[in-house]
Amino acid sequence: MKSEFLLQIKDLKASIDNKSIIKGLSLEVKPGEIHAIMGPNGSGKSTLANVLTGRDLVTVTDGSVTFEGRNLLDMSPEERAREGIFLSFQYPIEIPGVSMVNFMKTAINEQRKHRGLEPLSASEFLSQMREKKELVEIDSALTNRSVNEGFSGGEKKKNEIFQMAMLEPRLALLDETDSGLDIDALRIVANGVNKIRSADTSVIVITHYQRLLDYIIPDFVHVMFDGRIVKSAGPELALELEKRGYDWIRKEADIAEESWITDRKL
Amino acid sequence: MENDQDKVLNEVTSGEYKYGFVTDIETEVIPKGLTEDVVRLISAKKQEPEWMLEFRLKAFRHWLTMKMPAWANLKIPEINYQDIIFYAAPRQRPAPGSLSEVDPQLIKTFDKLGIPLEEQKRLTGVAVDAVMDSISVKTTFRETLAELGIIFCSFSEAVREHPSLVQKYLASVVPYTDNFFATLNSAVFSDGSFCYIPKDVRCPMELSTYFRINTSNTGQFERTLLIADEESYVSYLEGCTAPMRDENQLHAAVVEIVAERGAEVKYSTVQNWYPGDRDGKGGILNFVTKRGMCKGDDSKISWTQVETGSAITWKYPSCILRGNNSTGEFYSVAVTNNYQQADTGTKMIHIGKNTKSTIVSKGISAGFGQNSYRGLVKVLGKAEGARNFSQCDSLLLGDKCGAHTFPYIEVDNPSAIVEHEATTSRIGEDQIFYCNQRGISTEDAIGLIVNGYAREVINKLPMEFAVEAQKLLQISLEGSVG
Numbered sequence A: 001m002k003s004e005f006l007l008q009i010k011d012l013k014a015s016i017d018n019k020s021i022i023k024g025l026s027l028e029v030k031p032g033e034i035h036a037i038m039g040p041n042g043s044g045k046s047t048l049a050n051v052l053t054g055r056d057l058v059t060v061t062d063g064s065v066t067f068e069g070r071n072l073l074d075m076s077p078e079e080r081a082r083e084g085i086f087l088s089f090q091y092p093i094e095i096p097g098v099s100m101v102n103f104m105k106t107a108i109n110e111q112r113k114h115r116g117l118e119p120l121s122a123s124e125f126l127s128q129m130r131e132k133k134e135l136v137e138i139d140s141a142l143t144n145r146s147v148n149e150g151f152s153g154g155e156k157k158k159n160e161i162f163q164m165a166m167l168e169p170r171l172a173l174l175d176e177t178d179s180g181l182d183i184d185a186l187r188i189v190a191n192g193v194n195k196i197r198s199a200d201t202s203v204i205v206i207t208h209y210q211r212l213l214d215y216i217i218p219d220f221v222h223v224m225f226d227g228r229i230v231k232s233a234g235p236e237l238a239l240e241l242e243k244r245g246y247d248w249i250r251k252e253a254d255i256a257e258e259s260w261i262t263d264r265k266l
Numbered sequence B: 001m002e003n004d005q006d007k008v009l010n011e012v013t014s015g016e017y018k019y020g021f022v023t024d025i026e027t028e029v030i031p032k033g034l035t036e037d038v039v040r041l042i043s044a045k046k047q048e049p050e051w052m053l054e055f056r057l058k059a060f061r062h063w064l065t066m067k068m069p070a071w072a073n074l075k076i077p078e079i080n081y082q083d084i085i086f087y088a089a090p091r092q093r094p095a096p097g098s099l100s101e102v103d104p105q106l107i108k109t110f111d112k113l114g115i116p117l118e119e120q121k122r123l124t125g126v127a128v129d130a131v132m133d134s135i136s137v138k139t140t141f142r143e144t145l146a147e148l149g150i151i152f153c154s155f156s157e158a159v160r161e162h163p164s165l166v167q168k169y170l171a172s173v174v175p176y177t178d179n180f181f182a183t184l185n186s187a188v189f190s191d192g193s194f195c196y197i198p199k200d201v202r203c204p205m206e207l208s209t210y211f212r213i214n215t216s217n218t219g220q221f222e223r224t225l226l227i228a229d230e231e232s233y234v235s236y237l238e239g240c241t242a243p244m245r246d247e248n249q250l251h252a253a254v255v256e257i258v259a260e261r262g263a264e265v266k267y268s269t270v271q272n273w274y275p276g277d278r279d280g281k282g283g284i285l286n287f288v289t290k291r292g293m294c295k296g297d298d299s300k301i302s303w304t305q306v307e308t309g310s311a312i313t314w315k316y317p318s319c320i321l322r323g324n325n326s327t328g329e330f331y332s333v334a335v336t337n338n339y340q341q342a343d344t345g346t347k348m349i350h351i352g353k354n355t356k357s358t359i360v361s362k363g364i365s366a367g368f369g370q371n372s373y374r375g376l377v378k379v380l381g382k383a384e385g386a387r388n389f390s391q392c393d394s395l396l397l398g399d400k401c402g403a404h405t406f407p408y409i410e411v412d413n414p415s416a417i418v419e420h421e422a423t424t425s426r427i428g429e430d431q432i433f434y435c436n437q438r439g440i441s442t443e444d445a446i447g448l449i450v451n452g453y454a455r456e457v458i459n460k461l462p463m464e465f466a467v468e469a470q471k472l473l474q475i476s477l478e479g480s481v482g
């Protein structure tokens, strides 16, 4: 049975070291949609990305997550990646001694194998590298180095988008890919995202700033607060947040929470 | 090349020790234990001349006065020398009507190890001396090599056929009094390879020795002597495996290299003796003395080792840089997983003027493995202009393993330049996850990271063995994370 949703999160609860972090979160993403998630520091945005990508330091305690109708939580992290979930890390990891080329080639071919495709030939691979490098305007000097080793903050973020472009995911999670970027880099990153955006590629953009959303126009903006999505609306919500901050939402949310508590059958 | 490497890496699916089988072949063994009579018996079995027996006896008598060294950073189980068989030889029964003088059982065994003994099946460009337990089974390509005047044969044969060369060079680099295990080896050594490259000859193929322990309760004590005459060149490789057994088995080898003026010797080892099981039961106790003498000016000896096997490794391939402008190199990757222990490194002794040495040591520890680098750089008073560069890196997987470095530097000449760098790093859970998130499995991620880390050393190996070594590194670390 094919679901109309690419990703469907239902009443998700998750904790780290027995501390509850995600406290009942639901989100539905259809193919081709762009969702922005905003929210104050520590509200659980990266934790949500970790749950979706299968990082084992987070324990799911309740709820369900399906990806194309299949139970995502049953899959290993690499299986999720091979199924087409890509995370642009908030803090990309350095892997000394492993060349970008070798890393990318291994990743692509593992994903191809999963889809029953032959590995790329060396020349196909290199031409794909070249094409995507141009797309994100990343220097060859960078892709000839070890994975993220000694890259500047902005270079690391660009490198994430480069990898995204190479891997052509079905669902891209961008965790604050815009922070630490100069204006040019921001445009490049947004460009990269808009290029992979298609009828069946969806994107979840986690960000603190409206400025990225000037380039990547979201279909929905969600505000996350203490492990929950407390408000969802169209792109205008981001503008409002930029103007007014989070306080008004906090108040609204408190009220909502109270009513939710009193409504509950005990 | 990269494609090839990937393919090999991908083929690896199981973390079990692949070489743990036993060959069912009739074997001639002598009774357990070590006495002067046993030394005489070994010598007699090998039909050795009197001078060889005298050498053994001298060594044996000296050994009786020695104690096992205790300075290594190793926990060594008690070794009962009266409980070891010092000579075991497969009884060969050639197939009737076959041209080959080798027992088909042995051909099958070495085939299974990936070492075909029939020359037409061999990768071109590699000659092999195959040693099982105490004897050499077969040396390939000897006729081809003989045309160039190269002698490549078993050590026993060299004693019979080339006694003057053996007498001239044997124990000239590792004297029989050198250390407990070298002395033991001098008394009871069984077989090994002998190689002589004449003046001005560049050996056209890789020479290699493949050591296999088969019989239980046996020790293996091979002896290798490699002589590169003036302006010659040879690249030599040794590999080794053993069956899986619950008891420890002793391996105490000696390798001596002599490089005359302008000669160059590359000696590579891929050591994959049985490492014991996950709980540290069984495995080979590997106590090896390897030393090369850059005897003539402008000579060069280069050691490359990839050590993944053995329960315990105690091994310091060294160079005595006697000739002026001579060069010594040591490139090492040592892996300890589960309960494996390694204390390995090198000695670079600078005697001649303008001598150079390079040490690159990469230790990888996982599980409860303990990995020590121990190295000595010694510059004598007359070694004007000596230079050394040492790089010792440790990589840790998990938090129950250990890495240690013991660098010793003794410099008696003020013009010497000695540099030492050391780093310790850890494969982090975050690095593995980053790879996972791109679709790379944990095993492959470790393979990528470890091979990247060890690349500088692996690149020094002859190409086809480099691929093999990469594969080994990955296999030996499987199951070490997550």
Ligand SMILES: Nc1ncnc2c1ncn2[C@@H]1O[C@H](COP(=O)(O)OP(=O)(O)OP(=O)(O)O)[C@@H](O)[C@H]1O
Pocket (backbone or CB within 6 Å): A016, A017, A021, A039, A040, A041, A042, A043, A044, A045, A046, A047, A048, A057, A090
């Ligand atoms: N590994 C961890 N161990 C313990 N607590 C953690 C861990 N990771 C996250 N947390 C906690 O979980 C909560 C949510 O963190 P998370 O990183 O998801 O927030 P975020 O919304 O991404 O914040 P930011 O906007 O600052 O990136 C925080 O209170 C944080 O301290």
Ligand SMILES: [Mg+2]
Pocket (backbone or CB within 6 Å): A045, A046, A047, A090, A175, A176
């Ligand atoms: Mg975050």
